[in-house]
Amino acid sequence: MISVDIEQLYAWMNAFLWPFFRILALVGTAPLLSDSAIPLRVKVGFSVLLTVAIAPALAPMPSVPTASFAGLWxxxxxxxxxxxxxLVMRIVFAAVQTAGEFIGLQMGLSFASFFDPATGANTAVLARIMNIVAMLLFLALNGHLMMLGGIIRSFDVLPIQVGSLDPNGWGILFEWSSEVMVSGMLLALPLIIVLLTINLSLGILNRTAQQLSVFAVGFPISLMTGLVLLAVVLPQSAPFLARFFERGYSTMARLAQALAGS
Known part of the structure; x- marks a missing residue:
């Protein structure tokens, strides 16, 4: 007769439940996986399948009752x-959207926005286009597999154990958040420089030839120049985005090590 005591039941539950929490939290916040177009049941089911696949290879779980305060912690x-x-990888795509906002503002397309279901807010057209390009490149470079590999390796660097996380590790996340503005500006800088030069030239033209309507002439010039430059620069941004993705993967590893106190 097979008998199961309460300690064995807790061990079986914890071996699945705690890794499932970490994986599901990643799926709910990471880019592409957390898209609102993906049904919630699909996200939960994918997390369950991934947890079942990796749970046997994880280190032994703490012998803590699941419903206790220590288990909840x-x-x-x-x-x-x-x-x-x-959020580390979400910041990468936030920087790409910020670059689209900067470019759209200089081109005069800041008013051309629509509701984005992924963010739940109005997003500029160029920001949405650049975000789609970044997601396609992310898939082409197997970024989703690298991201899932990062969460799996985090169980080795930061195993599930009783204790608290190192608070200094959160500083890496705050430091990485500055890339939203820095990398976004670097990605948009070639177009911003050219469009800013055009705007300055139109301003000088408005002062020298006041009978010329700069608003009637300037907007088509800025728009057409921006579209041409976007067609030239956007295909060349793949190496920059690829390096940016690599920095995101390394930041995930550094964050896990910092939270572990190593």
């Missing part, structure tokens, strides 16, 4: 870890 830690790792 461990579960909360796994959610925070997964969300932090997902």
């Amino acid at each position: 461990i579960g909360l830690q796994q959610v925070l870890i997964g969300m932090a790792l997902g």
Whole structure:
């Protein structure tokens, strides 16, 4: 007769439940996986399948009752870890959208916006286009597999254990968040320089030839120049985005090590 005591039941539950919390938190915050177009059941099912696949290879779980305060604290830690790792890659795509906002503002397309279901807010057209290009490149470079590999390797660097996370590790996430403005500006800088030069030239032209309507002439010139430059620069941005993705993967590893206190 097979008998199962409460300790064995807790061990079986914890071996699946706590890794599932970390993976589900990543799926709920990471780019592409957390898209609102993906049904919630698909996200949960994918997290369950991934957890079942990796759970046997993980280190032994702490012998803590699942419904105890210590067990709830461990579960909360796994959610925070997964969300932090997902936000690292989310910041990469936020920088790309910021570059689209900068370019659209200089081209005079800042008013051309529509509701984006992924963000739940109005997004500029160019920001949405650049975000789609970045997502396609992300898939072409197997970025989604690299991201999932990062969350799986985090169980080796930051195993599930009783204790607290190193608070200094959150500083890496705050430091990485500055890339939204820095990398976004670097990505948009070639177009911003040219469009700013055109705007300055139109301003000088408006002062020297005041009978010329600069608004009637300037907007088509800025728009056409921006579209031509966008067609030239956007295909050349793949190496920049590829390096940016690599920095995101390395930041995920550094964040896991910092939260572990190593």
